[in-house]
Amino acid sequence: MPGLDLEDKAKVKNKLSAFVFDIDGVFIRGEKLIPGARETIQLLQKRKDPFIFLTNGGGHTEQKRVEKLGEKLGLTLDPKQFVQSHTPYYDLVPEYGDKTVLVLGAHGDQIRDLAHKYGFKKVVTSSDIMAEIPYIHPFPEMTQAHHEKYGRNNNILQTTPISAIMFWSSPRDWGLDYQIVTDLLLSSGGFIGTRSPKNGDPSLPNHGFQQDNQPKLFFCNPDFLWSTEYSAPRLAQGAFLAGLKGIWETMTGGLEGVSLQYTIVGKPTDLTYVYAEKVLRAYAAQLHPTRDVGTVYMVGDNPRSDIAGANAFASRCGYVWKSVLVETGIHVPGDVPAHEPCHIAKNVQEAVEWALRTEKGKLAHGAE
Template identity: 70%
Template structure:
């Protein structure tokens, strides 16, 4: 479905493509800007093509993250274009906003402040639990900073084995073969939510580094050992490549597209990313709720090793984000596509 370039700010009469971009390994690698990143965004802004950023990163508000990315690119970006791994947790506020929640994943009050800004009113961190029960950590002689960084797995398993989420208790239902999941996580324990399934991510280091998905893998291994393999770890997860994340992202993209061009219907959405297991897999499997056609483009500036066989095949592979966008614009036969 071809689209029309907006030469003089006139409203288009046909659909044109939209873009969903990963960030790490596509626009930046560690603290360094990838060549062609700034020119690519400037081109799309000039053309008024709809695009959003969809990252498995997080730990800060969308506003602070979009400002930082904008500073790196030397461009002004809209917070409405930015979806982080935990952005869909806004949808949990109606159910959990007034309940006590334990948030993990960052040091000090950073993660607490983020949860408060999302709308969660009663927020605990691992530091709060350590302060109340300092012996909960297996190595109490370690420093407070060490506790904050490495006490999460101990606290999580304690809570999942507890009675009703009370630290220091053990559920009598654990191991009860007459109950679902052999009684594990069947006694009003806290529900477990994860964002960012990525096992690895791309930094300036030559090899990929472990990401939050590695923490989930570690917890699964511990849980299997603790339960003797008799209890599945029950949890919910968002972030690429999960379907709820793409549903949320598509809704954001649709709203942003309408903001740019009220009379325009998006035709094809191109997911451009560096990670076959998240960016590419998610786009390939996603069934649009808006009638869009999703395609995937893999770039060679991040996780993916050029020349290797990706775990999930993209619709196209490009050297970098600039080449990827140029390929899309040529493919869609839009004006200035060779720019």
């Protein structure tokens, strides 16, 4: 490859290399820090290379995640560097901030409190529904004490429509949540305990299903599996969605042309990568006001989310996205990944070292 002239070299040199990191399976596994994680962040902070974290995890505010990861790393991080699976829900506040929404995921009042902090004022949980309508779930015996402790009976649910259903992390009581979500998607206008007369009407789009002001359905994490300290990956929010699709197909009679209608964010969706690029660009400008990013290295452990998303993403800013797969999480060394990355590294430290060598080589051998 021919070398660059002086003007082109100056342009390449002025461009920043940036990093987008997954967290679980890249920096931590379960509650344990992966070797090389701390040293990697220390290096990037010293070099002032812009980087953000893009995770399909959630359940806490960005500030809380910063504190938790920073404590494990023994380093100071900025909340502006975090994009969680549900961070794009901030964009839903103008439409749903004053409407009643059902929030699902985690336990206790964790998601209720989180949704309030995002700006959703009228928040209902599945425990609230159990408190007000005890017989909605026929098999409560294993989780009833939890719902009795955290449920709030405000006597409003049968007169107040639910406008949106939002998953913020993996559900805990799958049986109850499947029942409630299915009821609401078949309801008239989002009122619990009703059934829409439009359901099954062949003259309407989707045979009338979800055509009667039922709540809009939002998921924030497509991952079917996630990496924990257990020897094999565990089922995640994407598995719940897969199960719901099967239930929905049966509930709607398996009619041709009927599908479950929902919106999903989180890796590998385009919406999440657009959001992440916006956050990365803002953080890079904070560090280097007169320079812009040239290449973005997406480092992750899951070929079906991290790698697939980076490979498919069409940058809105003209950045070149490159995917790097690490072998410390979902991906098993020696397996052929479902989506081929630009590079495979043993761990995050090796991934970043490879990326920095690649950037250094551009000036000598030409821009890619």
